[in-house]
Amino acid sequence: MSTILPSDATTDGRHAISAAALLATYMQAVNISVPNAALPHIQATLSMANDEVGWVFSSYIAASAVTMSVAQWLAGRYGRKTVYQTALVVFALGLVLDTLATTSIQFVLARIVQGAASGPLAPLSLAILLEAAPASRHARMSLAWTVCSLLGISTGPAIGGWLSEYYGWPSIFHVGLPMTAFVFLTMAMSLSEKRAERSKSFDFFGLTTFSVGMIGLQMLLDRGERLEWFASTEIWVEAGASVLGFYLFIVHVMTTREHFLRTALFQDRNLILSTVMSFALGFVLLPTLALTSPMLEELLNYPVDTTGYMTIPRGVALVGALVLTSLVPGQVDYRPFLMGGMTLVVYANWLMLGYSPAMDWRPVVEAGLLQGAGLGMVLPALARAAFGTLDPKLRPEGSALINLSRLYGSTIGIAVVQLFFYANTQAVHLALAKHLTPFRVAANAVVPIGKPNLAALNGMVTHQAATVAVIDQFEILMFAMLVVIPLVFFLRKPRPAG
Incomplete structure (x- = not known):
């Protein structure tokens, strides 16, 4: 198993990797809340109904939660650097798709792409930080990672509100592109590959059934009021998917040794x-x-x-x-x-x-x-x-x-x-x-x-x-x-x- 840096790596290289990992952590967190204050402009441009506003946040978070669960397995199977850089490329694609959206559905789909790419960034950034620092600094690096994540969520509305007011709402996504490019190039030059010698198996069935249960429940809550609840076939389908997903997950947990x-x-x-x-x-x-x-x-x-x-x-x-x-x-x-x-x-x-x-x-x-x-x-x-x-x-x-x-x-x-x-x-x-x-x-x-x-x-x-x-x-x-x-x-x- 190779180390995160070559043996002759300089201190500057480690500092560059740490800075890039912290920036990636901030970037994926700030994009959760950056549309918050800009919603009036986004709604006006995309003709987004008031009951669709919650999708702007929940689509990003739900997609992130699914891919976050499988991030470590992907890193062990295909290599941490490969997975990390792929996530950055897809994240940048999501940013571009956000700005090109002309309908609310297109915008939500773009947020799903962006959220799915952000899922691996947070846990892999933390792993990279811990391996780039000596053990005596692990507690401090973990705290810095947490602070960057919370700063991103907290400052997102202020950044989004200011940019959308003076430069238009697409600018709240444009600013993420140079940051993504910086992180990508830094990792490309300074981060060495690391993958597990033996790829551990991953419980995809458990993750899939749990995700189906949660997403079905979320869609039921989001769409129920608009579609008059169980008067709609769609709500019945979403409710059935949620119940079936949770049922299969519980049975799976109770009947298997590892999940x-x-x-x-x-x-x-x-x-x-x-x-x-x-x-x-x-x-x-x-x-x-x-x-x-x-x-x-x-x-x-x-x-x-x-x-x-x-x-x-x-x-x-x-x-x-x-x-x-x-x-x-x-x-x-x-x-x-x-x-x-x-x-x-x-x-x-x-x-x-x-x-x-x-x-x-x-x-x-x-x-x-x-x-x-x-x-x-x-x-x-x-x-x-x-x-x-x-x-x-x-x-x-x-x-x-x-x-x-x-x-x-x-x-x-x-x-x-x-x-x-x-x-x-x-x-x-x-x-x-x-x-x-x-x-x-x-x-x-x-x-x-x-x-x-x-x-x-x-x-x-x-x-x-x-x-x-x-x-x-x-x-x-x-x-x-x-x-x-x-x-x-x-x-x-x-x-x-x-």
Whole structure:
């Protein structure tokens, strides 16, 4: 098995590889959220319906989750450098296809291509970082990798909002092309090939059935409201595919000794509880962004660049709290940090319930700061909880499980908040508009009320209904985190430092 660098490699070569790997990590993460603030421009150009907006994020994340699971096997079979550079080429292709899309379906398909290519980039970037650095710096490199990933997600809306406002929305994807080229060329010149001497078998049946179950569930949630649920044949097909996929996966897990999620993983209580909490973390992390920017742009009439800037404090607080919590010595009990971080997230979402059309930017920034700080405390504490009692041999699979749970938590979270948003908007609109009749309005009007004025009043009612519906979704996110807080009490105590 060859090493990652030739024996005569220079320190500059290692630094170049590390910089390129961190840039690739940032690049694949920032593309998750970079369309967030630019959505009004994208919707206007592609005639994208409001209930299709969630696909912009969930298509990318779901495709990434599938390919991430198989990244290490591909690297062992075909070579890490080959797989890494192929992913970069396909990622660049996805960026180009994003800018060439003329319909919402084409754009979503381009995001799927881009997301599928991003899946291997994150885990392989981490593996490259760890092998390019001495063992004494592994903890620091892992922290840098995590920071780059979170910075990407946090700064995406600000970058996307500014670029789309002044240079058009295709520019948010154009800027990724030179970064991709830099990473590709750096790895081509400095990274040596590495592949396993013996290619291990991979459980494609298990991955396929699990993915079919999750994607079927996601499509059911995304499309159900538009197609009137089980009145549509498509919804029946998606529901059947989801049930069949999960059924086959469960049977497969119970009847085979080895699969892509090893049975030994489910014997560690801390890992299972951490996986559930990681799902809730993902349920809150991205859906909050997916709700906040449209609320600021469409309901409060902020420019798209301003809505992007207003997400920056959340990202700064998240990264700052993560770094500080990561510096806490390992012998310190992680559970108070876990409890404190979750409490901060719940409190921040409770503050979001006070949003109103009459507010200025301060409540959004304050709630974002608190939520970011809470999430930053939870992430490293959750990692200590998950791996503190896990057999070191199982840590790669455990890390994959945690990452999958967070990614699927985000996709399901986005689908759920979109679903309830449109359902609540219709319900609140019906409740407010039932009194909006020509006779009732005319009885209280000092001037004659015609159809144009009634239409304007209906628009005001729709605006109020959408505002109430958005705020209700923050309540769902608050309860998603609230219900997992008691799980902290069931975590095993950390092992004494040895």
